[in-house]
Amino acid sequence: VDSTQDMLLTLAVLPVASLLWPVAPPTSSTASVVFVVPSAPDGTSPYGATSPEPSPSWRTVARHLAGRLPSFDERISASVIADDELMHNSVTNADLVLALGVGDDAEPSLRTMLERASPSACLTYWCGTDVSALAKVGPYRAGATGVNAALQTVLASAAPWGDVARGKRLSEQAALLLSRHSSEDTLYSIFFVLHAYALELNLVANTVNPTWEKGGLKNAQEFASMCTKCGPKIAAALTDPETKATIDLLNSCDMRDQVGSYRVIVSYETPQLEDFSLCILQQNNCFGCG
Numbered sequence: 001v002d003s004t005q006d007m008l009l010t011l012a013v014l015p016v017a018s019l020l021w022p023v024a025p026p027t028s029s030t031a032s033v034v035f036v037v038p039s040a041p042d043g044t045s046p047y048g049a050t051s052p053e054p055s056p057s058w059r060t061v062a063r064h065l066a067g068r069l070p071s072f073d074e075r076i077s078a079s080v081i082a083d084d085e086l087m088h089n090s091v092t093n094a095d096l097v098l099a100l101g102v103g104d105d106a107e108p109s110l111r112t113m114l115e116r117a118s119p120s121a122c123l124t125y126w127c128g129t130d131v132s133a134l135a136k137v138g139p140y141r142a143g144a145t146g147v148n149a150a151l152q153t154v155l156a157s158a159a160p161w162g163d164v165a166r167g168k169r170l171s172e173q174a175a176l177l178l179s180r181h182s183s184e185d186t187l188y189s190i191f192f193v194l195h196a197y198a199l200e201l202n203l204v205a206n207t208v209n210p211t212w213e214k215g216g217l218k219n220a221q222e223f224a225s226m227c228t229k230c231g232p233k234i235a236a237a238l239t240d241p242e243t244k245a246t247i248d249l250l251n252s253c254d255m256r257d258q259v260g261s262y263r264v265i266v267s268y269e270t271p272q273l274e275d276f277s278l279c280i281l282q283q284n285n286c287f288g289c290g
Helices: 002-020 058-072 083-088 104-117 146-158 163-178 183-197 216-238 241-251 258-268 271-283
Strands: 031-037 076-082 096-100 121-125
Touching: 031 058, 031 083, 031 104, 031 183, 058 076, 058 096, 058 183, 076 083, 083 104, 096 104, 096 183, 121 163, 121 183, 146 163, 163 183, 183 258, 216 241, 216 271, 241 258, 241 271
Parallel strands: 031 076, 031 096, 096 121
Antiparallel strands: none
């Protein structure tokens, strides 16, 4: 009886502890990204709308991204594989696979490659339906159907601090960033996933948003710091309707999404928002950003 009571107590306490403490950071010292692209050289992408050479091939896009990743963090390595090379490639390990513009005829070989490489995440964009169904982030499967899809929905809703909900948030965030068709946004979709599952990345480590990943204690500490150090600035911002609306827009996006947050700030910035931001970010560093 005592052991049963202890088990029930543990099961009751664990969710509460999960709410209070931050998610444990990844412990790897390196990360590997594999881009999978169509083998056809004439397959064009929606990238480069403002470039002198718009609509580059997916292979060109992937090579550009793979070349830039180590310049952000030398611990990240990247490679590009054409879909007709999947069955013969030597990739046995990857943290993230990103399929770009890959057709459904490559689904069997991509599935085999994923089983062999065991990535923490597979993102797909502009791909065939069957290939898109292979997308996953952590335990979350974007292409889940039937009972599995229903179970995912329940888990994500009932335990927003859990692994399934976390994977769902990252999957949706990646889809939004990829839809902008810019190399910068695509890189950040990669950084967010790597930071969650492979290695800590300082450039996406800090956010002013309250998050499940920070845990309840950290969120409360940051809120208390803001109120204590910047109370009058916060009051002025929240009592101004235009500034309050802008803050609501900023809260609806991840502030580490530099393009999205920049668009909001440029479009709706007010003097009260400027004073509020200056106080909490620069003058007092309420969020401990390094």
